Amino acid sequence: MLVKNLTKVSQLLINSKSQIRHASAFKFAPDTAPAELGETTKMNLCQSVTNAMDISLSQDKSAVVFGEDVAFGGVFRCTVGLRDKYGKDRVFNTPLAEQGIAAFGIGLAAAGATAIAEIQFADYIFPAFDQIVNEAAKFRYRSGNLFDCGKLTIRTPTGAVGHGALYHSQSVEAFFAHSPGLKVVVPRSPIQTKGLLLSSIRDPNPVIFFEPKILYRQAVENVPVKDYEIPLGKAEVLMEGSDVTIVSWGTQVHVVKEVANIVKEKLNISCEVIDLRTIVPWDYETVCNSVSKTGRLIISHEANVTMGFGAEIAAFVQKECFLNLEAPVERVAGYDIPSIPHVYEAFFMPDKWKCIEAVKRVVNF
Amino acid sequence: MTVYKLTRFFNKKTTSFIKSIYYRNLSSATSVSDRASFPGYKGEFSTELQFIYPENNAQIQCYRVMNRKGVVIDPSHEPKFDNESLLKMYKNMNLLSKFDMIMYEAQRQGRISFYMQNHGETAAQIGSAAALDPQDLIFAQYRESGVLLYRGFTIQQCCDQIFGNSNGSCKGKQMPVHYGSKELNFVTISSPLATQIPQAAGAAYAFKRNQNGLCVITYFGEGAASEGDAQVAMNFAAVFDVPLIFFCRNNGYAISTPVKEQYRGDGIAARGPAFGMVTIRVDGNDLFAVYNATRAARQIAVKESRPVLIEAMTYRLGHHSTSDDSTAYRSVDEINLWEKDDNPMNRFRNYLHNKGILTKEMESEMDAEHKRIILECMTKAERTKYCKPTEMFLDVYDKPTDLILKQQKELLEHLKTHKEHYPMNSYEKL
Numbered sequence: 001m002l003v004k005n006l007t008k009v010s011q012l013l014i015n016s017k018s019q020i021r022h023a024s025a026f027k028f029a030p031d032t033a034p035a036e037l038g039e040t041t042k043m044n045l046c047q048s049v050t051n052a053m054d055i056s057l058s059q060d061k062s063a064v065v066f067g068e069d070v071a072f073g074g075v076f077r078c079t080v081g082l083r084d085k086y087g088k089d090r091v092f093n094t095p096l097a098e099q100g101i102a103a104f105g106i107g108l109a110a111a112g113a114t115a116i117a118e119i120q121f122a123d124y125i126f127p128a129f130d131q132i133v134n135e136a137a138k139f140r141y142r143s144g145n146l147f148d149c150g151k152l153t154i155r156t157p158t159g160a161v162g163h164g165a166l167y168h169s170q171s172v173e174a175f176f177a178h179s180p181g182l183k184v185v186v187p188r189s190p191i192q193t194k195g196l197l198l199s200s201i202r203d204p205n206p207v208i209f210f211e212p213k214i215l216y217r218q219a220v221e222n223v224p225v226k227d228y229e230i231p232l233g234k235a236e237v238l239m240e241g242s243d244v245t246i247v248s249w250g251t252q253v254h255v256v257k258e259v260a261n262i263v264k265e266k267l268n269i270s271c272e273v274i275d276l277r278t279i280v281p282w283d284y285e286t287v288c289n290s291v292s293k294t295g296r297l298i299i300s301h302e303a304n305v306t307m308g309f310g311a312e313i314a315a316f317v318q319k320e321c322f323l324n325l326e327a328p329v330e331r332v333a334g335y336d337i338p339s340i341p342h343v344y345e346a347f348f349m350p351d352k353w354k355c356i357e358a359v360k361r362v363v364n365f
Numbered sequence: 366m367t368v369y370k371l372t373r374f375f376n377k378k379t380t381s382f383i384k385s386i387y388y389r390n391l392s393s394a395t396s397v398s399d400r401a402s403f404p405g406y407k408g409e410f411s412t413e414l415q416f417i418y419p420e421n422n423a424q425i426q427c428y429r430v431m432n433r434k435g436v437v438i439d440p441s442h443e444p445k446f447d448n449e450s451l452l453k454m455y456k457n458m459n460l461l462s463k464f465d466m467i468m469y470e471a472q473r474q475g476r477i478s479f480y481m482q483n484h485g486e487t488a489a490q491i492g493s494a495a496a497l498d499p500q501d502l503i504f505a506q507y508r509e510s511g512v513l514l515y516r517g518f519t520i521q522q523c524c525d526q527i528f529g530n531s532n533g534s535c536k537g538k539q540m541p542v543h544y545g546s547k548e549l550n551f552v553t554i555s556s557p558l559a560t561q562i563p564q565a566a567g568a569a570y571a572f573k574r575n576q577n578g579l580c581v582i583t584y585f586g587e588g589a590a591s592e593g594d595a596q597v598a599m600n601f602a603a604v605f606d607v608p609l610i611f612f613c614r615n616n617g618y619a620i621s622t623p624v625k626e627q628y629r630g631d632g633i634a635a636r637g638p639a640f641g642m643v644t645i646r647v648d649g650n651d652l653f654a655v656y657n658a659t660r661a662a663r664q665i666a667v668k669e670s671r672p673v674l675i676e677a678m679t680y681r682l683g684h685h686s687t688s689d690d691s692t693a694y695r696s697v698d699e700i701n702l703w704e705k706d707d708n709p710m711n712r713f714r715n716y717l718h719n720k721g722i723l724t725k726e727m728e729s730e731m732d733a734e735h736k737r738i739i740l741e742c743m744t745k746a747e748r749t750k751y752c753k754p755t756e757m758f759l760d761v762y763d764k765p766t767d768l769i770l771k772q773q774k775e776l777l778e779h780l781k782t783h784k785e786h787y788p789m790n791s792y793e794k795l
Contacts, residue, residue: 037427054444062571062574062721064570064574089574092605094604095597095600095601095604097593097597097600097601099563099593099594099597100563100566100594100597100598100601101601102465103560103562103563103566103567103594103597104563104564104566104570104601106564106567107504107563107564107565107566107567107568107569107570108567108568108570108571109567109573110552110564110567110568111502111567111568111571111572111581112571113570113571113574115567127593130557130560130594131560131563131564131594134557134560135553135555135557135560135564136556140760140761140762140763141538141760141761142535142538142539142543142555143534143535143545143552143553144534144535144538144545144553144760145537145759145760146534146535146545146546146547147545147547147552147553147555147765150763152380179764180761180769181761185760204763205762205763233766233767251719281762281766281767281768282768284767284768285767319517
C-alpha cells in the first residue's frame with residue numbers, strides 16, 4: 001500500500017516537473033560581456049539585480065529599496081544582504097498595498113530621494129495603476145517641470161514561469177507603454193539586467209523595470225563586476241541576418257534566437273534578431289533599418305496579441321517601411337485569453353514552433 | 366487522568382513535556398492573568414462575548430478657542446500674535462474671498478474655463494498655513510488656495526495659472542486652480558483625489574532620513590478620505606513613523622454627496638487612532654483653534670517623528686466648483702444659515718474688531734485695494750499669451766524622445782499650411 005502510494009507521488013512529481021520543463025522551453029545562451037567592462041563574476045539574473053541595487057545604495061546615500069518582503073531578501077531573493085549592509089531605514093518592508101508602494105516612491109522621488117520600489121509580481125501592479133499612470137507619468141509635465149519623480153524606479157517580476165497561472169505570469173508592459181512620461185524596460189539576461197537597471201535608477205524619469213522571473217535562476221552568465229550602464233531607448237541587434245527581422249524582448253528573445261538558429265540550419269533562412277530592451281521609448285530606428293534591409297518582420301512577445309506592444313511596432317513599421325515590406329508583418333504572441341491558464345501554458349506560449357511557422361509564412365508569402 | 370498515571374506509559378522526558386502542557390492548559394482555564402500573545406495582538410483575553418458598537422463610544426470632541434462671536438473662551442489658548450500678523454491673516458482671507466467672487470464671475474462670463482471657491486474654509490487654510498514653517502512641504506487637494514497665498518503666492522501668479530498663459534506655474538497644461546510653486550514648497554496640485562496623500566508619506570520619509578527638522582503636510586477633503594489612497598497613506602505614515610500632518614477639511618459635502626453617504630463612523634478623526642496616529646478634531650471655522658492644533662501637530666510630527674491627523678470641521682459655503690449648482694442638493698436656507706451664523710471670516714473679523722485691530726474704514730480700504738489688485742492682475746493675465754504650441758511637447762520626459770520630436774515636427778509641418786484654422790494669435794510666435 002505504502003509503496004503504491006509512493007509511486008503515485010513520484011509520478012506526480014515527474015509529471016509536474018515535465019510540465020515546468022516544457023513550459024519554459026527556451027535555451028538560455030549566455031553572452032560574453034564586452035572586454036572593456038573588465039573583470040566578471042558568475043551571476044544569475046537575481047544576483048545581477050541585487051548587484052545593481054548594491055552599487056546604487058553604496059553610491060547614493062538618498063537611495064532606498066522598499067516593497068513587500070524585501071527586508072529579508074525578497075521572495076525571489078533579489079534584495080538578499082542589502083538590509084544588513086545598508087541598514088533598515090534604507091531597505092525595508094512596506095505594508096501590503098501596491099498603490100501605497102508606488103505613491104510612497106513618488107513622494108520620496110519628489111522630495112529628491114532615489115526610490116527603488118518593488119511590486120512583488122507585475123500581475124499585482126494594477127492597484128498602483130492610477131499612481132503610476134495619472135501621477136508618476138504626468139508629475140513633471142503637469143507641474144511645468146517644477147516638480148518631478150524622475151528618481152523613481154519600479155522593479156517587478158514579469159512573464160511566464162511554467163505554472164504561474166493567471167496572476168503570476170502576466171506581461172503587462174503594453175498597459176504602461178500607452179502612458180507618456182514613463183519609461184518601460186525589459187532585460188533578457190544578467191549582464192543586460194545590471195546595466196539597464198543602473199541606467200533606469202539613474203534616469204531622470206520614472207522607469208518601470210520588468211524582470212523576467214523565469215530567468216532569475218536559470219539565466220547565469222559572467223557579469224562585469226564594475227559599475228556600467230546600458231543606455232535606455234536602444235535596441236540591440238543580437239544576430240545579423242538578411243531575410244527576416246525578428247523583434248522581441250525579455251525571455252522571448254531566447255526563443256527567437258533559437259528559432260533563428262534552427263531556420264538557418266534547416267531552411268537556410270537568415271534572421272536578424274533584435275532585442276528591443278526598452279519598450280518606451282522604443283528604438284524604431286534600429287527596427288526600421290533592419291526591416292528596410294530584410295523586408296520581413298516578425299514580432300514576438302508573451303503578452304496577449306491584441307493591443308500588445310507588437311501592434312505598435314507593426315503599425316509603425318508598415319508606415320515607415322511600406323515600400324520595403326515583402327510580406328505582411330507577423331505577430332507571434334499570447335492568445336487573447338487571460339494569461340496564462342494554469343495547465344494550458346504550453347499551448348498558450350508563443351514557442352519556437354509557432355515562431356518557426358511564422359518565419360516560413362513570411363518567407364513563402 | 367493524573368500526571369502521575371501518565372508516567373507509566375511514557376519515559377521521563379515525555380512526561381515532563383506533557384506535564385508542562387497540562388499545567389499550561391490548566392492555568393489558562395482558570396487564571397485571568399494569562400495574556401494573549403499573538404503576533405498581531407498582545408493584550409487581555411476576555412470571557413465575555415462582546416462586540417464593539419461604535420455608536421457607544423464617545424465622539425471625538427471638537428477643539429475650539431473662539432466662539433461664533435469671535436470671543437476667546439479660555440484666554441490661555443489665545444495665540445500670541447502681534448497685530449501685524451493678525452492683519453496679515455485677515456488680509457489673506459479677505460483677498461482670497463474677493464478673488465473667489467471675481468473669478469467666479471469671470472467664469473460665469475466665459476473669461477476662464479473653470480474655478481473652485483474657498484468660501485467657508487479660509488480659516489482652516491490660513492490658520493494651518495500660519496502654523497507651518499515656510500520650508501515644510503505641502504501636498505494639497507485643490508481647495509487650499511489660502512495656504513498658498515499666505516506663503517506668498519501672488520494674485521498675479523494665481524491669475525496666470527488660471528488663464529493658462531506662458532507665466533503660469535504649469536505653462537497652461539493643467540486646469541485652473543491646479544497651482545504649484547517650487548520656491549514656496551507647494552507641490553503642484555493634480556485632479557485625481559487622494560493620490561497626493563500617500564505621496565506625502567513618501568516625501569515625509571525622505572525628510573525624516575534627511576533630519577532636516579521639517580515636516581510635510583497633506584490636505585484633503587472628507588470625500589477624498591474614502592479613497593484607498595487615504596487608508597494606505599495613514600497606514601504607511603504610521604508604520605514608518607514619518608513627520609507628516611494629515612489635514613482633513615471636513616466640509617460636509619463631496620460635490621453633492623453628504624457625509625451621511627460618505628461614512629458611518631465618527632468622521633475622519635476616528636480613523637486616526639485605528640492606524641495608531643495622534644489625532645485631533647478642531648473647529649475649522651475657528652482660525653485660532655486650527656492654528657493651535659496645527660502648531661502642536663507640527664511639534665509632535667517633527668519632535669516625535671510620527672504622523673498626526675487633524676480633522677477640521679467646516680462647511681462648504683460655495684458651490685463645489687463653477688460646474689456645480691449646489692442648490693440642486695441642499696437648500697438655500699441651509700447655506701444662508703451657515704453664512705450668517707458660522708462664517709469663519711466673520712468670526713475672525715469680530716475678534717479683530719473687538720481688539721480694535723481692524724476698523725470699518727480699514728475694511729473698506731482693503732476691499733477696494735484688493736479688488737483693484739485682482740482686476741489688474743486679471744487683465745494682465747488675460748493679455749499675456751499662451752506659450753508656443755510646441756510647449757505641449759516639453760516636460761513629458763526630462764528631454765523629448767525622438768518620437769515626440771517627430772510628432773512635434775509633424776505638427777509644425779501641418780501648421781505651415783493650415784495655421785488659419787488654429788488660434789495662432791493667442792499663442793507666442795513659433
